[in-house]
Every structure is written in structure tokens, then in C-alpha cells.
Amino acid sequence: MKELQIEVTLSSTRKQKPDFDNLVFGTVFTDHMFVWDYTEGTGWHDPQIIPYQPITLDPAAMVFHYGQTVFEGLKAYLTKDEQVLLFRPDENMKRLNRSNDRLCMPSIDEELALSALKQLISIDREWIPGVEGTSLYVRPFMIAIEPHLGVSPSKNYRFMIILSPVGAYYKEGINPVKIAVESEYVRAVKGGTGNAKTAGNYASSLKAGEIAYQNGYSQVLWLDGKEQRYIEEVGSMNIFFKINGEVVTPELNGSILEGITRKSIIELLKYWNVPVVERKISIEEIQQACHEGTLEEAFGTGTAAVISPIGELLWKNEKMIVNNGEIGTLSQKLYDSLTGIQNGTEPDPFGWTVRV
């Protein structure tokens, strides 16, 4: 494992830590952050860990105008015996570089970036809440910083990592959520940036999410951009259904994010010998399964919420109730197993967790 040589400047004061029993997602940040700049011709240079502080950018920095930015999200867990565990961080670094490629941004050395991430977490280790259901959310991201108006890839970039102690992503917790199937707005289309973790995908998703929220729904279920018929994602999560004993999830098609939780669930189900298939799934198929009583479970998956069971799907004024609006047995088992592996209370037969 390569180690990045980082110049470390520790904060002279430490911030008051929040109440770890009442954390709000993504609002409090730790004492330090990691910064690494890229300059065309020079490459990546001057990696630093410095006190958490505002960053200073020219108003013409290209990120503000042309949106070259990618990010990742993962979590660090404190085990009962005070170990710090990361969950498949190598997968995040791989995906970061796939996103970089799509956005014409420079690739980063995955091992060195992971080394930086570990060093930062070690320094802010006291910020990892040990309370059940909590973790330290890790946000690596990269932005275009060249001051230049004109549509072309930026010459200069900044890669940063910030840390935030978090509770559950959804206030509803592991309770099933109500989802509205979106028929007007589209998240992404093949040939676009749907499979990259880049800001524009999230910006474009807000409007439909807001309308759904005003109507009493937590998130929207996205259909494909071509026919608005095939299921893609739910909110900012991947989606799974259990139909007649078989688990199905939309196949990766270029417009769906390649979720690491998604991948882990497929591997876990295969390990358990539960039938799981990646394929196209139309909304009509889900409707039919619901009518026939074979739609047994539905859930979203992602780093933030891990598993988010779906209790109701609204489509064209029809409310499809899933499992009487209750969490399904498999959803619960997946949540318990995956979070158990992540926080070290369950064995990890896959070698997914990495000690910091």
C-alpha cells in the first residue's frame, strides 16, 4: 500500500463536538480537511491536511460556470473494540476515476487518495460517533478551479476530503417511505452523465423531488429518459424489488449510478443463494406484480441510507402498496447484515471492510 506524503498543519483549537445522539446529516464538519491541487503540466502537487476552513476561489473558477465536479461518499465506523472501519473504499476511488474520465477531469492515484483519506480520518478520529446507527461520513470531491469563461475542460483542479459525523440520512429511518413515480422530469439518459457521480445529476433531480415532497412523498422513482417506462433509480439511490421470490434490480445501462451498496447487495444475495437478477424492469411490470400479489418487497440502496424500504409507489394516480407498507423480511435482513459488516458486529466473509 502506497503512502501519500502529506504536509500536516493541525488546528490550534478544536471545535465543540455535536451531540452524537442527535446528529443531523451533513451539517457539522470535523476539525481538519485534505486538499490536493492539480495543475496542468505539473500534475498533482502539495497534498495538505489543514484546519477545516473556507476555500478561496476566483469568481470565474470554472466549477461555478461549467460544472466540472465529481464526488464520492463513504462512511467510517467505530467498532465496539475501538477499531475504525471503512467499507470498500477502493470501490469509491475506482468510481471517482470513472467519473473523472466522463467529466474530462484528471485521474487521481487511487491508492494515494485512499492513503490521504485514512490519514485524515486518523487525525479526526475522535469525531467518529460510536453511537448505533451513526458514522463519520467521508466526502471526497474534486472541482475545476481555473478562472476562465469559455466551454472547455479546466486546466486546474482541487481534490478535497471533508468529514461529517452523521446520524441516519432519512428522518423516517428504516421505516418504509412513500415514493412517487416521476412521469415528467428525467434524471439522466444514456449518453449523458447518469453513471458519473457529478453535481449536475443532482441539480437536475431537485425539481421533481420538491414536487413529490410537497405531495407527501419522500422521493421520486426515475424512469428512463427515452421511453419513460423502464425503472432507473429512486431519488439518489439504486432500487431493488423482490417479485415472487426473486430479487430484481435495473441493469447498469449507462444512465444508472453504479452503486457500491447496490453491488454489495447483489453479492450478498448470491452468497445467500437468494435469486437475484439485473435486467430491464418496466413500471408496468411492477404494477402487474402488485396487482397479482407477487410484489413482495421494494427498497432503495445507497451509502447514506444503506437500505431504504419502500412502502408505497404512486404511479398515474394509482397507489401501489408494497408489503402492507411494512418493511420486508429480506430488506430487514439485508440492512442488518450490511450495517453489521460495516460496523464490525457481523463477520465480513468478503473482506469488504478496511481498517484505518
Added chain:
Amino acid sequence: MKELQIEVTLSSTRKQKPDFDNLVFGTVFTDHMFVWDYTEGTGWHDPQIIPYQPITLDPAAMVFHYGQTVFEGLKAYLTKDEQVLLFRPDENMKRLNRSNDRLCMPSIDEELALSALKQLISIDREWIPGVEGTSLYVRPFMIAIEPHLGVSPSKNYRFMIILSPVGAYYKEGINPVKIAVESEYVRAVKGGTGNAKTAGNYASSLKAGEIAYQNGYSQVLWLDGKEQRYIEEVGSMNIFFKINGEVVTPELNGSILEGITRKSIIELLKYWNVPVVERKISIEEIQQACHEGTLEEAFGTGTAAVISPIGELLWKNEKMIVNNGEIGTLSQKLYDSLTGIQNGTEPDPFGWTVRV
């Protein structure tokens, strides 16, 4: 006309002005900038003109992660009698608010924003190059500044205006450019953000543009995201064709930007009694017109380049040559008339220009 009360802090020093005969687009900025903050609950507050300087944002500012950002682009011209003219700036402000709505960002008072723009230009008036073909490029933009990780609209925003003296956008100038028709990547799809002027559209366009550039083409021609058959835009411009005496341009369909130059050209053509139609145009139709010898002209339109004639379209290994690779009579006339109105050397029968 409402006037925005702005707190003005003038720069104690003035920057060296660049050589106005050799301006590069979007790299040099004037002495001052306009800043106006929005806070949920308070609304827009504390408008300021201050010396051009870096801005300071929390690394968790939502613009870096979830891409809520919109912008506009327009130009100020110095006339021969030392008047400063803007071209249809009210249209930019209207579009800014349409973009804001799509991105779940707060609307701005269009008259007050325009008043701010005029005050800023007045202060940096000496930066407007009087040289032919040059102008002062005006970039209003708005970014989400709330420090918060979690996909939802930001509570706080910053609206800014920066100014840059510019020469021609394309180094090739008014010479016809070679365009590659894009068959793999997609810029936008109906239901997405294609008709909003937001960063994500530009970020997603870079990859195809880079590949085209490496193959010797200036830009790509985008086809629709559903069938990859109907023409949408060219690079970051709208597109027009003259076929058998009639001018055609893709109709506004939700995924095409509602260009102000596009709109002006349609109005100018109607004023001249030149037949002009907005409708769906397939790439096969252009190919057929090329084969039949009825494809007389093709050109892109936008604020930056105004008119950018197209000399060649590459589609599936076929090079379609337009007007022998030379600028067409109508393209030249449109360029001359529109730039003439913009810089005050031609009469403005439409009342498009606004004096600062």
C-alpha cells in the same frame, strides 16, 4: 425603471488593461464585481459592488456537490460616439429566472438585477474595448452556498456579475467551422435541464467536444436523447440551416436552450421576409438536402460567437460539405446586421439595444 441601492467600494488600485487588439476570450476580468446574497427567510440582501476578488466558500457549499448554479452571458458594446449598448438584457434576466425555477433556486427581481448590471458596467466602463469585433462580456451567475451535504435545494445563494473584455470567441473567427455529428454522447433530454442555462449541461458536453477536437473538428452537433436522430444544438450554440431558400431551426422542445441570438435571428429573418420555420429536423433530412444540393447554408448562433458558419458536417464517416466550405450570403448578412445593431453602427428597428 427601478434602481437597486448598492453599497459601492471602489478598488484603491486599478489593474493594467490588456491589449484590446489581442484579447483572449474569458481570461481577463475588470476591476470590480457585483455580489448579492440570498438567505432563506430574509430574501436578497446587501447588494455590493466591490473590487474584483476571490470569493470564500465553505468546502461543503452545495454548489460544489449538487450543482445548483445558473448563469447568463451578454455583451456590452462601445459605440463610435462613446455610448455603451447592451443587447436585449431583459431577455437574459427572464431566462435567468426560468433557469432558477428549473434548478429550484430563488427568482431575482429582473429590473433590479439589470440595474446592478448597468451600475457595474458604468463603474468599469473603461474596460469596454472599442476595437472592432470586441466587447465587454458580462457574466451574471448564481450559486448555492449553504454548507450542507444532502440532496435538497440550498437555503442560501449568491448572485454575482463579473465582466471580461473579449475578442472573438472562436479563434477561427467568422470562418466556417467543421462540426462532427455526435452519435454516442447526449447533451440533454426532454425532462432534463437542457433548456436551463446551468453548469451541468456544459459539464456533460465536454467529453464529446474533446473527442471531436482531437479528430480535427471544432464542435459537435447534438442529436436528441431519445432517438439520436433529431438535431438539437451545435456545441453550446443553437443551429440554423438554409435549405432550398427556407431557413429552418429546431423547435424549442424542452431540451434546447432558448437562445437570445436564436430568437433575434428568427425575428430579423421575418422582418426581412425571409422564410423561417421552427420544427423538428432529422439528421437524415440534412444529409438528403446535402445530396440533393439544396443545403445552402448552416450556422450556429450564440452570444459569444454571434454567428458561426458551418462548412462541414461529419456524420457516420460521411463529410457533408456546406456551401463549398465557405460562409454563405445569408450567414454573412445576419452577422453583419446583428453585430451592427449590437455595436450601434446599424439602425435598431426592434428597440433591442439598451443604453447604459
